[in-house]
Amino acid sequence: MTKKFGVLTGGGDAPGLNAVIRAVVKTANRDYGAEVFGIRNGFDGLVDVEGVSLLTSEKVRGILPRGGTILGTASRGNPFARKVIQDGVEKIVDVSDLVVQRIHELAFDALIVVGGDGTMRISLELFEKHCPVVGVPKTIDNDIEGTDVTFGFDTAVNIAMEAIDRLHTTAESHHRVMVLELMGRDAGFIALHAGVAGGADVILIPEIPFEFDRVRDKVLARAEAGRHFSIVAVAEGAHPKDGQPVYRLEGDEVYTPRLGGVGRLVADYVSTACEMESRVTVLGHLQRGGSPTAFDRWLGTRFGSGAVRLAEAGGFGRMVALTGTEIVDVSLEDALAVPKRVRLDGDAVATARGLGICLGD
Amino acid sequence: MTKKFGVLTGGGDAPGLNAVIRAVVKTANRDYGAEVFGIRNGFDGLVDVEGVSLLTSEKVRGILPRGGTILGTASRGNPFARKVIQDGVEKIVDVSDLVVQRIHELAFDALIVVGGDGTMRISLELFEKHCPVVGVPKTIDNDIEGTDVTFGFDTAVNIAMEAIDRLHTTAESHHRVMVLELMGRDAGFIALHAGVAGGADVILIPEIPFEFDRVRDKVLARAEAGRHFSIVAVAEGAHPKDGQPVYRLEGDEVYTPRLGGVGRLVADYVSTACEMESRVTVLGHLQRGGSPTAFDRWLGTRFGSGAVRLAEAGGFGRMVALTGTEIVDVSLEDALAVPKRVRLDGDAVATARGLGICLGD
Amino acid sequence: MTKKFGVLTGGGDAPGLNAVIRAVVKTANRDYGAEVFGIRNGFDGLVDVEGVSLLTSEKVRGILPRGGTILGTASRGNPFARKVIQDGVEKIVDVSDLVVQRIHELAFDALIVVGGDGTMRISLELFEKHCPVVGVPKTIDNDIEGTDVTFGFDTAVNIAMEAIDRLHTTAESHHRVMVLELMGRDAGFIALHAGVAGGADVILIPEIPFEFDRVRDKVLARAEAGRHFSIVAVAEGAHPKDGQPVYRLEGDEVYTPRLGGVGRLVADYVSTACEMESRVTVLGHLQRGGSPTAFDRWLGTRFGSGAVRLAEAGGFGRMVALTGTEIVDVSLEDALAVPKRVRLDGDAVATARGLGICLGD
Amino acid sequence: MTKKFGVLTGGGDAPGLNAVIRAVVKTANRDYGAEVFGIRNGFDGLVDVEGVSLLTSEKVRGILPRGGTILGTASRGNPFARKVIQDGVEKIVDVSDLVVQRIHELAFDALIVVGGDGTMRISLELFEKHCPVVGVPKTIDNDIEGTDVTFGFDTAVNIAMEAIDRLHTTAESHHRVMVLELMGRDAGFIALHAGVAGGADVILIPEIPFEFDRVRDKVLARAEAGRHFSIVAVAEGAHPKDGQPVYRLEGDEVYTPRLGGVGRLVADYVSTACEMESRVTVLGHLQRGGSPTAFDRWLGTRFGSGAVRLAEAGGFGRMVALTGTEIVDVSLEDALAVPKRVRLDGDAVATARGLGICLGD
Numbered sequence A, B, C, D: 001m002t003k004k005f006g007v008l009t010g011g012g013d014a015p016g017l018n019a020v021i022r023a024v025v026k027t028a029n030r031d032y033g034a035e036v037f038g039i040r041n042g043f044d045g046l047v048d049v050e051g052v053s054l055l056t057s058e059k060v061r062g063i064l065p066r067g068g069t070i071l072g073t074a075s076r077g078n079p080f081a082r083k084v085i086q087d088g089v090e091k092i093v094d095v096s097d098l099v100v101q102r103i104h105e106l107a108f109d110a111l112i113v114v115g116g117d118g119t120m121r122i123s124l125e126l127f128e129k130h131c132p133v134v135g136v137p138k139t140i141d142n143d144i145e146g147t148d149v150t151f152g153f154d155t156a157v158n159i160a161m162e163a164i165d166r167l168h169t170t171a172e173s174h175h176r177v178m179v180l181e182l183m184g185r186d187a188g189f190i191a192l193h194a195g196v197a198g199g200a201d202v203i204l205i206p207e208i209p210f211e212f213d214r215v216r217d218k219v220l221a222r223a224e225a226g227r228h229f230s231i232v233a234v235a236e237g238a239h240p241k242d243g244q245p246v247y248r249l250e251g252d253e254v255y256t257p258r259l260g261g262v263g264r265l266v267a268d269y270v271s272t273a274c275e276m277e278s279r280v281t282v283l284g285h286l287q288r289g290g291s292p293t294a295f296d297r298w299l300g301t302r303f304g305s306g307a308v309r310l311a312e313a314g315g316f317g318r319m320v321a322l323t324g325t326e327i328v329d330v331s332l333e334d335a336l337a338v339p340k341r342v343r344l345d346g347d348a349v350a351t352a353r354g355l356g357i358c359l360g361d
Helices: A017-032 A096-106 A117-128 A153-174 A189-198 A212-224 A261-274 A294-312 A332-337 A347-354 B017-032 B096-106 B117-128 B153-174 B189-198 B212-224 B261-273 B284-288 B294-312 B332-337 B347-354 C017-032 C096-106 C117-128 C153-174 C189-198 C212-224 C261-274 C294-312 C332-337 C347-354 D017-032 D096-106 D117-128 D153-174 D189-198 D212-224 D261-274 D284-288 D294-312 D332-337 D347-354
Strands: A004-009 A035-039 A052-054 A081-086 A089-094 A110-115 A133-137 A177-182 A202-204 A230-235 A278-282 A318-323 A326-331 B004-009 B035-039 B052-054 B081-086 B089-094 B110-115 B133-137 B177-182 B202-204 B230-235 B278-282 B318-323 B326-331 C004-009 C035-039 C052-054 C081-086 C089-094 C110-115 C133-137 C177-182 C202-204 C230-235 C278-282 C318-323 C326-331 D004-009 D035-039 D052-054 D081-086 D089-094 D110-115 D133-137 D177-182 D202-204 D230-235 D278-282 D318-323 D326-331
Touching: A004 A017, A004 A096, A017 A035, A017 A110, A017 A294, A017 D347, A096 A117, A110 A117, A110 A294, A117 A133, A117 A332, A133 A294, A133 A332, A153 A177, A153 A189, A153 A230, A153 A294, A153 B284, A153 D294, A177 A189, A177 A261, A189 A202, A189 A230, A189 A347, A189 D294, A202 A212, A212 A230, A212 A261, A230 A261, A261 A278, A278 B278, A278 B284, A294 A318, A294 A326, A294 D153, A294 D189, A294 D347, A318 A332, A326 A332, A326 D347, A347 D017, A347 D294, A347 D326, B004 B017, B004 B096, B017 B035, B017 B110, B017 B294, B017 C347, B096 B117, B110 B117, B110 B294, B117 B133, B117 B332, B133 B294, B133 B332, B153 B177, B153 B189, B153 B230, B153 B284, B153 B294, B153 C294, B177 B189, B177 B261, B189 B202, B189 B230, B189 B347, B189 C294, B202 B212, B212 B230, B212 B261, B230 B261, B261 B278, B294 B318, B294 B326, B294 C153, B294 C189, B294 C347, B318 B332, B326 B332, B326 C347, B347 C017, B347 C294, B347 C326, C004 C017, C004 C096, C017 C035, C017 C110, C017 C294, C096 C117, C110 C117, C110 C294, C117 C133, C117 C332, C133 C294, C133 C332, C153 C177, C153 C189, C153 C230, C153 C294, C153 D284, C177 C189, C177 C261, C189 C202, C189 C230, C189 C347, C202 C212, C212 C230, C212 C261, C230 C261, C261 C278, C278 D278, C278 D284, C294 C318, C294 C326, C318 C332, C326 C332, D004 D017, D004 D096, D017 D035, D017 D110, D017 D294, D096 D117, D110 D117, D110 D294, D117 D133, D117 D332, D133 D294, D133 D332, D153 D177, D153 D189, D153 D230, D153 D284, D153 D294, D177 D189, D177 D261, D189 D202, D189 D230, D189 D347, D202 D212, D212 D230, D212 D261, D230 D261, D261 D278, D294 D318, D294 D326, D318 D332, D326 D332
Parallel strands: A004 A035, A004 A110, A110 A133, A133 A318, A177 A230, A177 A278, A202 A230, B004 B035, B004 B110, B110 B133, B133 B318, B177 B230, B177 B278, B202 B230, C004 C035, C004 C110, C110 C133, C133 C318, C177 C230, C177 C278, C202 C230, D004 D035, D004 D110, D110 D133, D133 D318, D177 D230, D177 D278, D202 D230
Antiparallel strands: A035 A052, A081 A089, A318 A326, B035 B052, B081 B089, B318 B326, C035 C052, C081 C089, C318 C326, D035 D052, D081 D089, D318 D326
């Protein structure tokens, strides 16, 4: 009997998702004679009408270089809390049992779930309820343990680095401090990698609460050395160290980090403390869109292909991962046990310090 | 006797400025045996110590692919109003006479001034005070008449279009309305060109005050046709038409356009009026930095070279310009007589409408 | 009655063709309620089974950023000379009458033909046989008169310039002469624009037969000045001036220019004459593929839209064209009267010379 | 006493070399108060007049985004065999003892040598002659064991993938087979990674001698399925399997692989065997030039910084390496013991096969 696989993508989109989907379909069709069904808009597709449909090879043609996900995704909050209208009243209904029931009804030999740590947690729950789930980790921020890196990160870092390259020329021409706010709510990998690759002077990440004075000192030291401009890369989740004289934006009673928040905070501080013009740019969604880099297409393809092999081998409750140069698999439980953060004692941080980059401490 | 040229760059930086400087130096050296002196930081360099120095061919080596300006620039307000400390008190002093005096003292055979309409106005004044000024128009916004286009614009449009390409995949994957705010305080060329080239669904420009309803109608019409996402390109100077029921951002007593303002206004409106998620991205300084496109290096080089020939021919009080495929020159007075705006009766606007793009009216 | 338009793309592919097709369909549908039929593989589709089919707006969705042409093209020789098997024997049959007949049968209100000068010549013939043809000029080489430029050229120049940028670093690191052979059989625009924009030291174009000695002198003069590397951009149609001591590749009895020919010839010559290592790169098809630049998408879109308006206005036997910043139309006869070539007395050539670039003469 | 480090770059240039040099200078200056001397043109600089000079931080400013190497390199053959003129006669002299002597005279506390396997072999010899050598592996081809990957490779793969993207649109529009010849004399990593990332249909690498029939079968199978085009990625070192009916290029008595050789061979074969048009593009030097990707700048920087720390720790005769996400060091002897090749039993090859890519066997 023909095998039947399902595939869905959850959480924020990332360059490389389509490479995963394409590889799943091609490998399942060819190596195992299996059919692959695509589920639209994350877990929503399991309860929606017309949410599940056959993915033919025709449907995955030409999608390798394209960003986003042809399956759509749903990124907001708990995917099992659905708004419904019952008796004319809007209610929130828990559809988790319905989802489990649907997966069993659909009789998938395997359900390949591509997503971030939230999606992986749900996958683990589904596995515990006997759903044949195989995971593919996806995180632009690079904050999932168990894999050296995932797809999407490399594209984001390149886009962020190119932004720094662009800001450099304006900073230098205008003698300004240019602040670039980058993704990274809990983990500062994008800011650290892009900052080092782009030649930033200051890099602020969530793992190292920063002192305003250190930023000022660095900018002024450069100006004294005749470098009348600086580039500051800030992860959106970076935050000032407690206990220091608080610097406040005008009008803010208490400082609360928010999108566009910490970058503006730092830029405003620098312009006051250093008496230099400063500007802030929030890169935002530009980091997650567009055609994936070669690495992300390559890794996404290997992950998709590896997930099919893992499913065939009955490796449910596990996810594919990259270790060194090889694709391996790890249990979802292990992967989710601890979140991944920039290691303060690793060579990456030592390298940044060795170059004279201010990390805010 | 060896001729002596000066060159300075004023106003905001633009990709292609270094191509101009390099071409001025190379052409003056080679074709006319002239020496070229670089003036640092716009007109400031004429009054600053060490503001003027010889530009050797060594100094312009390798700068062609680089954004920004090796001469630096000063973009803020009136360049002739200088802050000085006299008798311990900070004062604003008018240095315009001093500048004229310095130009005569320096005995330039020609002073080549590269800048936007503000800088060109000053150049015209200097010419009227008998300074041998030749202009090179520079405007990323493309708002100077007398030339089909200037350098910097093409790079900005390409960066903006790539941003739209990136937002497309996220918009489609997440069923969102993505709003991109672009440069263009008074002229909407960047938003119009990048919007058409990127396939935007709505393009709002300063030349056409927009109605909120038109934007909503377009977004909803697309959703009804199964296209659950839209891309909106907004020039920073776009503004709502008077007399319509005012839409206000929470907390704003009166709507005042500001950087990041109109984009957020439109995004907030759409998310309320269409009940769809929306996001805004402000491209800002990323549009003016980085390596120039081929067109901008090519045009910058031709402008620089043409300015030297114009200077040699004694064409003071004039600026170089592009007409069709040839470099010509026009009087600064004519060029500044009317500002350039998107022509509402031109084929560009007709094309956008023909494609079904909503222009807000 | 609903109007009926046909559209086909002939000759080599160029970035921007899909922008034209998309604009034709959207504008015809929306502004004139017309249906557009796509003809596959150039004129071949008019005689092939299933060569003509309705282009819905669904079919042109998402094609704007894509290179190539969704309609396919046929670039080889005379499109009216078809190979057929009759009575078991392969024959060449003239299908031109059949094509004319088919156009009349299909009862197109207008046939929009996108192509280069060969395709435009055929369009003119068809028009003379009372076919309602409207032309859209397409030429990567930029060798069609009557329009300032066409789409595809800007993309090609940018790709070529980026190649020069890449070769620069290797040339400088290894003290080599890097020769880049670019498109341009009869017109040297790509080599001239990309060469100037990329900072080439020598640019050889078909319009200026070159002397080997001039190339050698330039390379040696640079080496003497401490610049132990040079970049040479050569149009594929560049050729040595007659009457000079012929330089021959080993094994070639007589020098015959061919793809890869003149670049290799120059590289071999330089390595011998200057005693420096040299390398040749033939950029070839890389110049015509990939996502179009903003300018090419913008111009392609305007051309497509303009062609529909021209068809509606009954402007048969004419083609759309760019003059300055506006779309106009010119008669095919006029456009084809003279081929476009680099003007030796224009400012572009003067600029190149002023910068000290060797043009081989 | 101030420590004194030397640094040189040998072999072909690679994107990321300048990142290494910059990181060496900055880290040595800052963390160890050491001076760094740059040696020009590989080992040549040790015997040349003015071949060694102090690298100030001023000299490494702005080089991070630039390809090539500011130190220059010498890539040809044995660096210790120097041509000299003695008594009017040109001779080849072995300068290896002189080099060792010079290193000792210069009294470097460490000599950091950046290069490929040839350069690393020389470094090992120098170490055995008691020179305090620390290695930094550099190979675009990725053929050095002991490190997961080196800088330059990622840039090359991205350039190659973009070339495949470009060729795709032309292949599809013209119904052609496009063959792209890529770097990789002994190891097929670039062709394999770029081929998978670009969606190639056939990938030929040195590790798998190919059968012509397999290539033909794949191209024809695609055509039968309505895909009238194919993309073939060929490593320059790929070669046909022995013992099969030999396919010969006209005029070649015996097939000898050469630059431009195997690509043309395959293209000619396909056009004959499949009766389809085919074209070959040789990417050549374009793969090693231009601005490095984020990964290559990041890895180059970490390698440079790590090499200084390794030198400080007295790790002579060793080289820095990447294992997973951390920088480690391995002995030169171990690293050079076996060359790195594509693993035929690894998941990368399994992935390619699973996708239906023809690997020629």
